Amino acid sequence: METVFISRFELLLDALAQEMEVYAPRCGAESSTFVRYDPKAPDGVAFNPARLCTPAKEFLFPLRERAAAFPHPLEPEAARPFAVMGLKDCDLKALRILDCVFLEDDEFRDPFYAARREAMFIVSSDCTEPTDSCCCVLFGGQVFPESGFDLNLSRIRDGYLVQPGSPKGAMFLSRYLDRFAGVPSAALTERQHERQKTTEQIERLNAAYRLDRKVDEIVQAGQDVPLFDEMAAECVECQACTRICPTCHCFYLFDTLDTDIFARMKMWDSCVRRDFARVAGGANPRQILGDRTRHRLLHKFVYFLERHGLYMCVGCGRCIDACAGGLDLRELLTQLNRERVSKGQG
Amino acid sequence: MIANPYQPLNATIIEVIDESPTIKSFVIEPEQPFTFDTGQFIELTLPGRGEAPFTPSSSPALTERMEVTIMKAGHVTGLLHECNPGQAVGIRGPLGHGYPVDAFVGKEVYIIGGGVGLAPIRSLLLTLIDRIGEFHRVVCRFGARTPEDFIYKPALFGPWQKINGLEITCTVDQANGQWSGPVGVVTEIVKPDDVDVNEAVAVVCGPPVMMKYVTLRLVEHGFAPERIYLSMEKNMSCGIGKCGHCMIGRYYACKDGPVFTFAQIRKYPNIWD
Numbered sequence: 001m002e003t004v005f006i007s008r009f010e011l012l013l014d015a016l017a018q019e020m021e022v023y024a025p026r027c028g029a030e031s032s033t034f035v036r037y038d039p040k041a042p043d044g045v046a047f048n049p050a051r052l053c054t055p056a057k058e059f060l061f062p063l064r065e066r067a068a069a070f071p072h073p074l075e076p077e078a079a080r081p082f083a084v085m086g087l088k089d090c091d092l093k094a095l096r097i098l099d100c101v102f103l104e105d106d107e108f109r110d111p112f113y114a115a116r117r118e119a120m121f122i123v124s125s126d127c128t129e130p131t132d133s134c135c136c137v138l139f140g141g142q143v144f145p146e147s148g149f150d151l152n153l154s155r156i157r158d159g160y161l162v163q164p165g166s167p168k169g170a171m172f173l174s175r176y177l178d179r180f181a182g183v184p185s186a187a188l189t190e191r192q193h194e195r196q197k198t199t200e201q202i203e204r205l206n207a208a209y210r211l212d213r214k215v216d217e218i219v220q221a222g223q224d225v226p227l228f229d230e231m232a233a234e235c236v237e238c239q240a241c242t243r244i245c246p247t248c249h250c251f252y253l254f255d256t257l258d259t260d261i262f263a264r265m266k267m268w269d270s271c272v273r274r275d276f277a278r279v280a281g282g283a284n285p286r287q288i289l290g291d292r293t294r295h296r297l298l299h300k301f302v303y304f305l306e307r308h309g310l311y312m313c314v315g316c317g318r319c320i321d322a323c324a325g326g327l328d329l330r331e332l333l334t335q336l337n338r339e340r341v342s343k344g345q346g
Numbered sequence: 347m348i349a350n351p352y353q354p355l356n357a358t359i360i361e362v363i364d365e366s367p368t369i370k371s372f373v374i375e376p377e378q379p380f381t382f383d384t385g386q387f388i389e390l391t392l393p394g395r396g397e398a399p400f401t402p403s404s405s406p407a408l409t410e411r412m413e414v415t416i417m418k419a420g421h422v423t424g425l426l427h428e429c430n431p432g433q434a435v436g437i438r439g440p441l442g443h444g445y446p447v448d449a450f451v452g453k454e455v456y457i458i459g460g461g462v463g464l465a466p467i468r469s470l471l472l473t474l475i476d477r478i479g480e481f482h483r484v485v486c487r488f489g490a491r492t493p494e495d496f497i498y499k500p501a502l503f504g505p506w507q508k509i510n511g512l513e514i515t516c517t518v519d520q521a522n523g524q525w526s527g528p529v530g531v532v533t534e535i536v537k538p539d540d541v542d543v544n545e546a547v548a549v550v551c552g553p554p555v556m557m558k559y560v561t562l563r564l565v566e567h568g569f570a571p572e573r574i575y576l577s578m579e580k581n582m583s584c585g586i587g588k589c590g591h592c593m594i595g596r597y598y599a600c601k602d603g604p605v606f607t608f609a610q611i612r613k614y615p616n617i618w619d
Contacts, residue, residue: 067352070393070436101588107601108351108586223615250590253352253583257394264352264391269589275565277591279581280398280420283554285594285616295593295614303596 004173004180005158007189009047012123012151014039015176015182016083023059025052025086034084038094047155048282049129050276051088051316055246057085057098060116061268067112067253068264076111079119088315089123090136092148093245095122100308101249121168125153126195130202133317135330137206140214141315143198158184160249160324161191209330215311219301222336225318228297229290231332234325237289239270241319247312251274254289297332347615351586354391354436355380359429360411365497366490369462370427371403371415376437379409384473385577385605390414390422391436391584392429398422399441399582401604403465403498405472412463415465415497442604445470445549445575447477454482454541458560460489460552461531464497466577467551471506478511485541486514487524489532489556493518493525533559536567543568551577561608571609577610578604617619 006012016022020229022037025048032052037045059082068074069310087095095117102113124259136142147151151171154161161183164170211218228275242248252269255262269276272292276286304312313329320328361373369370374390382388387419387504391397398420404413418427429435447470455474459467474484490496496503496516506514517528517535528535548569550560555574564574578598580592587601595614597603609616 025595068350068354070354070391071434073353074350107589108588110588111350173353249588251584252589252591253397255391255394255396260396264397266352269591277581277593279579280423280577281417281553282419283579283619285580285619287619291616298594298595299590303593306596 003161003163003188005159005183006180009153009160010042011179011196012153012160012162013037013042013045013085013181013313015172015179016085016123017119019172020081020083021332022083022085027052034086037085047125047153047160048086050087050127050131050134051090051318053244053318053321055093055094055244055316055318056084056087056088057094057246057249059120060095060098061102061249061251062146064265065112066263067266070262070264072261075114078109079288081119081121083121083123085123085125087122087145088127088316089143089145090134090316091246092122093147093310093314094316095216096148097247097304097308097310097312097314098249099309118129121172122149123151123153124149124165124178125334126191127198127202127331128155131317131321132205133320133328134202134315135206135209135320136315137199137202137315138177138209138211138330138333139313139315143202144195154194156173156187156190156194161187168246168281195306206330209334213337215313216301216305218290218333218337219297222339223298225336225339227332227335227339228294229288231327232289234327235272235293236290236324237272237274238324239272240322240324242272243268244322246318248298248313268315271299275315308345347392352437354389354397354438357437359435360431362429362431362590363486365415365499366495368495369415369417369497371413372426372429373411373413374435374437375411377397380407380412380437380440381409382409382412382440383444384400384469385440385445386440387581387582387585387600387604388414388437388439388441389414390426391438391521392422392425393436393559394432395423395425397438399585399600399604401444401466401469403468405476407472407476415462416440417462428565430458438540438585441582442600443602444451445473445605446523449475450474450547451480454483454546456541456546456548456553457486458488458532458536458548458550458564459486461491461495462497463552463556463577464488464502467549468498470549471512475506475509475512478509481511482513483541485546487532487535488514489518489552490516490536491519493522505528515593518569523571531559532556533563536560536563538567546573548574549577550574554579554618565608571612572607574608576608576611578606580604
């Protein structure tokens, strides 16, 4: 199955909705998120020019879920098929990172994540208008996906190109051939041109933040500088950065008692929280906030790279938008880079 | 491994042993036989209340029941101390990596422990005692606050003292009338000539501050960091290297540890806190 053309976004949405639950982008003036698509009440669902405010991790790793029960064990069940539309290249790379943790672990798979991942149909799209905080290009990302999707949409003047990226995606397209047309002449050239234009736009946005060394080297070399402690002075410990991050995946297990059965809940947690690493005896290796901000970046750019060969950051910029203290990852890295150069380590 | 790694195996507490004023041992019978390597840990669930990580203190040779020695320290341990025989519990595991006992063969094994840190050490000792002829010598230096605070007193001051190839010295911070042994913190009975520092392996387990100073002392005596094995107490929650609570630098204490060599973790910040 090759790339096809559709004139309207809704044609694809409706085809998807015939087979499964569909979550599609809705962009408002202040924020944007995924909403459940109802063909009878489309409710502002439309193509999103950039990544949404909320990450896609919730579809696979919900804020709170039941992970075990007693006395009767909880058996993981298969999830119902669902589609998520509007993911960008950064979102797909974030899923890749979560897969490393929950799916591709050599010993332990998370059965709940695995079931949802299996059931998820991914429709991604090219970015057409990056947000002010988009910085994927600093971390090896780009404005259009090349893998990790079932279908990818590229907006062109009169409609959209739909490219299959998996057997599941190709099979889907083959079931709805009547809705799609062949690729108009020059459409591929137009897509190429659009991608180039958006790439130049995001490069311009990030020109001031270009780093002259690899991020892991900068963070590794900078771990002893007081910058992290200065950063901590601005941090209000709201944990928004970790909640909104599409790759942050720390969680805690919390047991609740409900008459004679108990449920073990798996809930999002945050390494920014003061008692995150505290043990029962009282010891706490990261009691100081500066140590926690330092650990967070070391985990993202050094430790995760060592374990999985990837940065645990995709440059989506959500943490920059969400930070109540006005902290900006790009500025922090640029500053760390400068300190390193000024210390003569360049 | 069961398909759901967060789901505990049902088990029952069948005996509770008072070890010291703040420490109890619990004999636990799992619903089905349970195997582990010495030094690996389990997550013990008190249904509806929570779970906490413990290294079994019994011999891995026993699979029908296991012992877990618990100091009253926090929420879950406090509730566990209230439990009586018959209490339903859950266990997850075995988790992580324990002591590489085969790598100790032919060597002097130098074991330094303090307080409730003797729990994992007891499991190791029972393993070593079963194969005592395979090791050059097993030399132990144990400390407790007072003589009453030692756990496993019947074995420690009884049969273990009479085993050929096993030498145990105990010290207390504060003596009482009957105590005839050394008085002082355990670091004071860690001497350069206790073992051949160029060949021996060291195993350290105890409260963080004790582990820190013992490790530094061993390094001072010439022990290679690669031959110092530390049983690290961190906030292991999921136990399977995902939830992030127990990270020591790039390592998950739960999955890559809890036994690490000092060489593996010494470059990371705040390992002793």
